[in-house]
Amino acid sequence: MKAIVLGCGRVGAHLANSLVEHGHHVTVMDREPKAFRMLGDDLMIEHSDAAPHRSAGPGTPRAKTVRQKIACVLGLGIDEDVLRQAGIEEADAFAAVTDSDYTNIMACLMAKEIFRVPRVIARISEPKREKIFHQLGLETICPSILGAQSVFDLLLKAK
Amino acid sequence: MYVVIVGGGKVGYYLAKDLLARGHEVTIIERDERKCHRIQDDFGSIVLEGECSTDLMEQAGASRADVFIAVTGEDETNLVLSQIAKRFFQIPKAIARVVNPKNRKTFNQLGIDLTVSATEIITTLIEQEMATQEILPLVSLGRGKLEIVEIHLPIDSPALKKTVQQLSLPEDSILISIIRGDQIIVPRGDTVFRPNDTVLALTATASAEKLKTFFYP
Incomplete structure (x- = not known):
């Protein structure tokens, strides 16, 4: 699968690393060059090399031991040209996980409605806004609610 | 006409002033406390303070609004709120300010066809x-x-x-x-x-x- 992750903070970097570990092609986008350090130095590649990798055909078994590198694209996630540069036209999945809810919604709307990416997921920080995302037909994840739920479960289990 | 404006900065402020002078009913949604006070002092209680959300829009009576105008300084916010105004509250007219002219096309593609870009207007005039x-x-x-x-x-x-x-x-x-x-x-x-x-x-x-x-x- 070819995935694009928008936002290279803690969530984005972790997500990108996990996807790569599972053998997917990942491109990470961020407007801040320093943000890519979150990925770990050995993993980054310049965006000039970020041309969409075609996954190996069915006849060639993928070597699981070799870790794919992560392509990094610098720029705004709501800029059509930057999204194209990140290979959104060939992407199978798009995840917007910046810390700005509205940026995430706008980027996801673009991915879904302009570029027709099959799988689009947005992160939201403010649980109250989840309703907005759903009204716009977007799939969302709210770390604050998930975190609270996990703590709640652990507390009850500990009893 | 009933107009809901999001963003009480310079654009929102003077827009409201103009609309009120022409006898329209206006509500401004603004997150900054100081800007809210200024609007309240000058125009009376036409302002709702807070981060614009569906709840706040509902409180502003968005469903009976004739026009929705998003003029915050952030394109993402203006786009998303205009979408909500159109799709959820079914406000007949939603107008969005575009700060970065490059985003105009995106706004149009996403169904917000009424956009205003100060940058573009100034560039054209020059x-x-x-x-x-x-x-x-x-x-x-x-x-x-x-x-x-x-x-x-x-x-x-x-x-x-x-x-x-x-x-x-x-x-x-x-x-x-x-x-x-x-x-x-x-x-x-x-x-x-x-x-x-x-x-x-x-x-x-x-x-x-x-x-x-x-x-x-």
Whole structure:
């Protein structure tokens, strides 16, 4: 699968690393060059090399031991040209996980409605806004609610 | 008319002032406390303080609004809130401010067709002042598909001494008038072009470049 992750903070970097570990092609986008350090130095590649990798055909078994590198694209996630540069036209999945809810919604709307990416997921920080995302037909994840739920479960289990 | 405005900065403030003066009903949603106070002091209690959300829009009575205007300084916010206004509250008209002109196309693609970009307006005005060999766009109509343009005929224009009929302009362009000194001429088939004429034309935006070749060498 070819995935694009928008936002290279803690969530984005972790997500990108996990996807790569599972053998997917990942491109990470961020407007801040320093943000890519979150990925770990050995993993980054310049965006000039970020041309969409075609996954190996069915006849060639993928070597699981070799870790794919992560392509990094610098720029705004709501800029059509930057999204194209990140290979959104060939992407199978798009995840917007910046810390700005509205940026995430706008980027996801673009991915879904302009570029027709099959799988689009947005992160939201403010649980109250989840309703907005759903009204716009977007799939969302709210770390604050998930975190609270996990703590709640652990507390009850500990009893 | 009932107008809901999001963003009480300079644009929102003066917009509200103008609308109120024309007798419209206005509610402003603004997150900054100080800006809220300023609006309240000047216009009375027409402001709701807080991060704009569906709840706040509901509180503002968005479902009975005739027009929704998003003029915050952030394009993402303006886009998303306009979407909500249209899709959820079904407000007939949603207008969004576009800070970065590049985003206008995206707004249109995502269904927000009424956008205003100060940057673009200023750029166009400056271009109008500067350009001499260009077709000057004066007004954009039909959501950008049509425009009224101004053309100054140079002394070596290929249109000179020809009649309007001889010129056979593109099908989707039509001449509106010719300004010759103090005279305003309504062009007919037998009107002849002269140097330094200013021609006003209505044209499909896509054909504006083609139109240029008829008047400039």
